[in-house]
Amino acid sequence: MLPPGIRVSTVGVMERRNDARKALDAPLGSPAEVAHDRLWAQDLRSSIRCAAALLILLLLIDWAAGTLTTLRATLWVSLGLLLFLVLHPNRVSAGEGWLVSRGLRGARQVRTDHLVSVRCMDGVGRRLVLRDTFGARVEIDPRVLVSNPALWHRLDEDARVSALRGSLTCGETALRRVSERIDRETAQTVFKVSGLD
Incomplete structure (x- = not known):
């Protein structure tokens, strides 16, 4: 029992516990470095x-x-x-070392600096399937990367880190195809803007 006049406050403990829980739930990286699907x-x-x-x-x-x-x-x-x-589009965002796709069925996150494979799935709609060493899997539409250079840059940089680590065993061809498509569409845009098309 405490002497009279002394109170114990649990507010600081509860705030620290909530901060730790938020840190676990939040994606990696600071919000200033996050690239979003602007379309x-x-x-x-x-x-x-x-x-x-x-x-x-x-x-x-x-x-x-x-x-x-x-x-x-x-x-x-x-x-x-x-x-x-x-038709509902997933909302894709990426930061240093992670990519998140939020849809109607919830959010899926993958560590892009620990990628194991990147595969392009053909079908009714093309999908890029990213898998990391922790077993997480995210599917995104390659058009999202094509229309959002910041997202592509973030994924490309982290995929290079994965390749240097040796974890990316399958997917360099799929990433190269996306890169070629982005380069082609960028060149077409430059030609349109400059009036050379």
Whole structure:
């Protein structure tokens, strides 16, 4: 028991505990060095517009035909929502040693300075799959890197660190393809701006 007039404060202990928890949850690197997908908001607006346009079109066609019912309207709203979920872009950000992709199903983070493999998956939409030595895996659209030079620069620098460490055993070809595409699109932009195209 403490003598009268002496109080024990747990505020400092609780603040330190919360700071430690925030440090574990936060990505590595300082916020000033973080590169973000600067076209994410534009892509999000495009996905909303596409889903809304489909929904409005389906409702108008059904209403004009005189077949619009509550059940059919619910079906069209569900279809519009499904299209939005499919088109919803992930928000990609990167800092020194890490890359995070945040989507509707949560965030995935990979240590880019400890990459094991980088693979390009072809299919309906091309995806770049990054894996690190800790077993983390992130899929991103290569167009995000092409349209955001700061993100590409961060990933490229950290991939070089991984290659120097010897952990990057597979993926230099995929990274070279992305680099060539970025160089090609940069050259096209320079030609357009200078009027040489």
